[in-house]
Amino acid sequence: xxxxxxxxxxxxxxxxxxxxxxxxxxxxxxxxxxxxxxxxxxxxxxxxxxxxxxxxxxxxxxxxxxxxxxxxxxxxxxxxxxxxxxxxxxxxxxxxxxxxxxxxxxxxxxxxxxx
Amino acid sequence: xxxxxxxxxxxxxxxxxxxxxxxxxxxxxxxxxxxxxxxxxxxxxxxxxxxxxxxxxxxxxxxxxxxxxxxxxxxxxxxxxxxxxxxxxxxxxxxxxxxxxxxxxxxxxxxxxxxxxxxxxxxxxxxxxxxxxxxxxxxxxxxxxxxxxxxxxxxxxxxxxxxxxxxxxxxxxxxxxxxxxxxxxxxxxxxxxxxxxxxxxxxxxxxxxxxxxxxxxxxxxxxx
Numbered sequence: 001x002x003x004x005x006x007x008x009x010x011x012x013x014x015x016x017x018x019x020x021x022x023x024x025x026x027x028x029x030x031x032x033x034x035x036x037x038x039x040x041x042x043x044x045x046x047x048x049x050x051x052x053x054x055x056x057x058x059x060x061x062x063x064x065x066x067x068x069x070x071x072x073x074x075x076x077x078x079x080x081x082x083x084x085x086x087x088x089x090x091x092x093x094x095x096x097x098x099x100x101x102x103x104x105x106x107x108x109x110x111x112x113x114x115x
Numbered sequence: 116x117x118x119x120x121x122x123x124x125x126x127x128x129x130x131x132x133x134x135x136x137x138x139x140x141x142x143x144x145x146x147x148x149x150x151x152x153x154x155x156x157x158x159x160x161x162x163x164x165x166x167x168x169x170x171x172x173x174x175x176x177x178x179x180x181x182x183x184x185x186x187x188x189x190x191x192x193x194x195x196x197x198x199x200x201x202x203x204x205x206x207x208x209x210x211x212x213x214x215x216x217x218x219x220x221x222x223x224x225x226x227x228x229x230x231x232x233x234x235x236x237x238x239x240x241x242x243x244x245x246x247x248x249x250x251x252x253x254x255x256x257x258x259x260x261x262x263x264x265x266x267x268x269x270x271x272x273x274x275x276x277x278x279x280x281x282x283x284x285x286x287x288x289x290x291x292x293x294x295x296x297x298x299x300x301x302x303x304x305x306x307x308x309x310x311x312x313x314x315x316x317x318x319x320x321x322x323x324x325x326x327x328x329x330x331x332x333x334x335x336x337x338x339x
Binding site: 096 | 121126305
């Protein structure tokens with residue numbers, strides 16, 4: 001379970017960024033979370049609450065945007081969203097492909113801060 | 116206090132710090148002509164035995180060293196030290212994976228220019244190590260025949276980040292009624308094209324192929 005250390009990094013980064021922008025509290029953190037990030041969403045949400053305790057993020061919300069895995073299909077010559085990370089193939093022509101275009105994201109996109 | 120929150124754009128990778136250290140390590144390794152391999156698997160898949168045999172068998176021709184991560188104990192480092200290669204244990208305490216900064220710290224004071232191969236054995240865990248780049252050139256995921264053929268489907272992320280899959284404990288394949296076709300199909304489903312080797316560190320089966328693969332990778336790494 002590495003979600004707690006990841007949640008702590010999120011809180012730390014949000015604090016730094018908020019301070020830099022003159023914020024006094026952070027009310028929410030917007031995060032992109034790829035299906036291949038290796039992070040379990042539910043575990044991250046609980047860990048985040050813990051990590052926020054007694055910080056300027058206490059009571060803030062972690063708004064997660066789930067990013068599905070998008071691969072490049074060499075046969076269709078296009079980007080395709082796969083339905084399951086247990087089967088890496090083009091959903092249209094079924095050509096196997098491991099060429100991942102998106103889905104590994106673990107990125108703070110934005111913060112909502114109170115000044 | 117203004118009660119309406121203000122939205123500010125950030126766009127920062129949460130693992131940026133780890134990635135920066137990993138990138139610096141990779142550059143340093145390459146500058147010294149060092150090829151680095153990390154090993155990941157579930158606990159008990161045979162990483163340490165496989166690595167001990169690898170270190171022993173590479174040594175007549177190559178200079179090798181290893182870092183080994185565990186939550187606690189020096190047992191694995193002691194086992195690996197029997198190969199006579201330089202070995203250092205990294206105790207992660209409560210952490211379930213290695214991070215690039217731990218590798219960097221463990222290598223302080225080492226003269227990397229005297230080495231050809233550095234092996235990094237991660238903590239036995241098929242989940243958490245997937246997210247952390249350690250600066251390695253090759254990530255090897257191990258799957259033992261006693262674990263079940265569906266491990267790749269249960270842990271697709273780690274298999275997806277691997278560069279080589281090694282099926283271990285092949286000497287027990289029959290006893291475990293291991294279905295090689297199913298295992299291979301599952302590996303290919305989560306990582307199409309992933310090179311897969313089969314070994315038994317105990318009998319030596321498949322070790323030659325693995326070692327020559329590593330040697331070819333070293334030559335490629337030295338190529339201009």
